[in-house]
Amino acid sequence: MRIEVAGEPRDIEKGATILDLIKLEGVETPEYVTVSVNGDFIPKDELEKELSEGDSVEFLYFMGGGM
Amino acid sequence: MAFTNDQLERYSRQIILKEIGAKGQKKLLNAKVLIIGAGGLGAPAALYLAAAGVGTIGIVDDDVVDLSNLQRQVIHTTPDVGKPKAESAKETMEAINPEIKVNAIRAFVDSKNILELIAPYDFIIDGTDNFAAKFLINDACVIAGKAFSHAGIIRFKGQLMTYVPGQGPCYRCAFREPPPPGAVPTCREAGVIGAMGGIIGSLQGLEAVKFIAGAGDLLVGSLLTFDALKMEFRKVKLKARPDCQVCSDKPTILEPFDYAPAVCELKP
Numbered sequence: 001m002r003i004e005v006a007g008e009p010r011d012i013e014k015g016a017t018i019l020d021l022i023k024l025e026g027v028e029t030p031e032y033v034t035v036s037v038n039g040d041f042i043p044k045d046e047l048e049k050e051l052s053e054g055d056s057v058e059f060l061y062f063m064g065g066g067m
Numbered sequence: 068m069a070f071t072n073d074q075l076e077r078y079s080r081q082i083i084l085k086e087i088g089a090k091g092q093k094k095l096l097n098a099k100v101l102i103i104g105a106g107g108l109g110a111p112a113a114l115y116l117a118a119a120g121v122g123t124i125g126i127v128d129d130d131v132v133d134l135s136n137l138q139r140q141v142i143h144t145t146p147d148v149g150k151p152k153a154e155s156a157k158e159t160m161e162a163i164n165p166e167i168k169v170n171a172i173r174a175f176v177d178s179k180n181i182l183e184l185i186a187p188y189d190f191i192i193d194g195t196d197n198f199a200a201k202f203l204i205n206d207a208c209v210i211a212g213k214a215f216s217h218a219g220i221i222r223f224k225g226q227l228m229t230y231v232p233g234q235g236p237c238y239r240c241a242f243r244e245p246p247p248p249g250a251v252p253t254c255r256e257a258g259v260i261g262a263m264g265g266i267i268g269s270l271q272g273l274e275a276v277k278f279i280a281g282a283g284d285l286l287v288g289s290l291l292t293f294d295a296l297k298m299e300f301r302k303v304k305l306k307a308r309p310d311c312q313v314c315s316d317k318p319t320i321l322e323p324f325d326y327a328p329a330v331c332e333l334k335p
Contacts, residue, residue, distance in 0.1 A: 065253060
């Protein structure tokens with residue numbers, strides 16, 4: 001099925017969870033990534049939720065620098 | 068208040084912009100902006116806000132200028148090494164624009180002083196380098212009802228967002244809690260390209276000017292990310308989280324508090 005990750009189309013297996021996608025995408029520091037699906041932030045304990053056709057996923061990363 | 072001839076000349080390039088105009092310039096001259104951190108992000112923000120004629124600029128920093136700062140903290144020069152950063156920043160800003168008032172504040176910002184520090188200002192710029200400070204600034208600004216610009220940079224990446232009271236999500240809506248110290252690399256450990264502070268800090272200054280002048284759309288409800296290696300900007304929509312600990316209807320954080328000191332504050 002087709003979803004969008006950071007605005008780019010991705011074909012993933014039906015039934016894939018958000019956690020599967022995190023692994024698939026090789027997300028850096030996966031324990032600390034913020035995930036939004038269709039604009040809603042997903043709590044850590046809901047990452048096992050299955051994705052649906054057409055979902056738009058964003059990964060937000062901590063950036064702590066500035067000085 | 069009428070403009071002097073010098074003011075008309077100094078600010079002519081932005082007074083002719085219809086989004087700024089004479090009205091916007093007056094607002095800038097009457098505005099007060101606080102910059103927390105006179106470093107990679109704070110330096111360009113401070114330079115452009117001083118140049119734009121923001122009437123009162125506060126700049127807070129506890130640190131002194133170090134040789135390793137000069138690669139990116141463009142408000143300080145080599146003879147400033149060893150000087151308090153707030154003072155060094157003030158000197159440069161006043162040299163650019165002697166008609167503005169600069170409050171150099173040499174202090175470490177924490178939960179005890181932050182509300183007092185931000186109180187006199189209309190807009191706050193977070194130019195800090197650690198999560199404890201970033202969450203503290205977010206919480207204090209939400210609690211005090213202050214608009215602010217959040218930003219972070221690392222390696223070849225940067226991001227920023229703007230919070231305006233009552234209008235949209237805060238930093239905590241997206242990021243909830245700071246990562247444990249050491250879990251996410253800091254600039255000291257991971258490095259940062261100097262111009263990244265220039266780009267993201269300038270954007271923070273731009274958001275302050277737009278907020279004050281009422282020009283265009285702010286980064287409210289979106290996080291702008293920049294990847295310099297791909298030369299790509301992206302705007303990610305952010306929604307306020309209904310259970311946000313600080314900005315929702317039922318907040319659990321009612322006053323600012325301090326997280327444990329961040330790893331990046333330790334000298335290597």
